[in-house]
Amino acid sequence: QVQLVESGGGLVQAGGSLKVSCVSPSRIFSEYIIGWFRQAPGKEREFVAAISQSGTNTLYADSVKDRFTISRDKDKNTVYLKMNSLKPEDTATYYCAADHAWGQIDNDPDEFDSWGRGTQVTVSS
DSSP, X not given: OOOOEEEOOEEEETTOOEEEEEEOOOTTGGGXXXXXXXXXXXXXXXXXXEEOSSSOOEEEOTTTTTTEEEEEXXXXXXXXXXXXXXXXXXXXXXXXXEEOOOSSOOOOGGGOOEEOOOEEEEEEO
């Protein structure tokens, strides 16, 4: 398992942008698929996006495709989620998670074995 720390959440108006970060002190962070999930009050945790170890392959939920971009900086041990055209329904706590598997990226939260504590994103209408 790896330690993950999210940051960058906040309050933004609808239509605005926000960039959240997931950083890890682990020297083997680059061996993990990193995913972003979110959970709104009273709702189940849902997949948002994920990126492969190399950063070459990405996967997005349909609800955020063409609005959100996931990327990773190996030198900084950081994965980013840039969120554009934000909507009130994007309001949630955003969590990053790590999956030590190799191969196809999964969107199943049960496949991710390390989780951060989350960062709150609130989009006002």
